[in-house]
Ligand SMILES: NC(=O)C1=CN([C@@H]2O[C@H](COP(=O)(O)OP(=O)(O)OC[C@H]3O[C@@H](n4cnc5c(N)ncnc54)[C@H](O)[C@@H]3O)[C@@H](O)[C@H]2O)C=CC1
């Protein structure tokens with residue numbers, strides 16, 4: 001077997017793998033240096049058609065000789081997938097896992113031990129190059145491996161290194177899972193507008209564009225979120241009335257509870273009570 005340090009093998013070809021592969025290809029990665037293993041034949045065909053990379057039904061075949069093996073399966077199947085792959089990883093590639101709640105030491109042990117492992121937590125906006133990914137590495141990850149992990153995840157958006165692995169569960173709660181919170185807010189705004197008589201398509205368009213505009217201001221204006229909020233809020237005006245209603249409903253506590261719940265669930269997954 002020849003090892004090709006440039007070759008990246010994805011194990012699991014679902015939503016997140018597709019997002020990351022799309023980012024790499026958009027950034028000029030050579031599809032010939034990319035492989036994916038995926039049991040679902042329709043997904044394999046779609047990945048081969050859309051990106052021109054090599055697709056495999058067998059995980060070991062895809063990972064064989066790869067310089068980077070990126071594990072993109074669900075947390076619940078991570079252990080059997082890694083254990084079965086371990087003999088193929090004897091050449092000690094860089095292993096990157098994007099699974100929620102699966103610890104670096106678990107990945108390392110299941111994959112045979114002694115590996116450089118990066119745990120990454122991306123999110124679905126990676127699909128359009130607007131992802132946010134938290135990264136954490138074990139001590140075997142050197143500068144070259146860090147750069148490789150940053151290049152792969154960075155092709156799909158922003159990357160932030162976190163030095164303490166125990167913080168990865170809260171990263172999962174505030175970026176990995178969080179697109180869903182913003183989508184929920186837009187759903188709720190739409191429903192409220194429709195209840196007031198606004199046509200559904202107008203409600204969708206206005207709420208969606210407002211989410212985009214607010215997101216861009218957060219990134220581009222340079223002001224704090226609090227200051228941006230204050231700028232919208234005229235004294236005794238409509239925004240103040242809405243914010244008072246949010247406060248009366250315990251909005252900040254509700255968000256804190258949601259982040260606690262997601263963080264706890266991440267810890268449960270890593271403790272193996274995943275289900
Ligand atoms: N969906 C999200 O927003 C995010 C997901 N993640 C993590 O990414 C990972 C993948 O999630 P998704 O892409 O959303 O799930 P998904 O279900 O779309 O993809 C997982 C893929 O793994 C394949 N698979 C199942 N058993 C396999 C096996 N034994 N060997 C190889 N492939 C196998 C499935 O057929 C599926 O296509 C999970 O660990 C999740 O925690 C991380 C960040 C965000």
Ligand SMILES: O=C(O)[C@@H]1CCC=N1
Nearest residue numbers: 099100172176177178
């Ligand atoms: O819901 C989940 O468990 C995964 C991890 C972060 C986003 N989706």
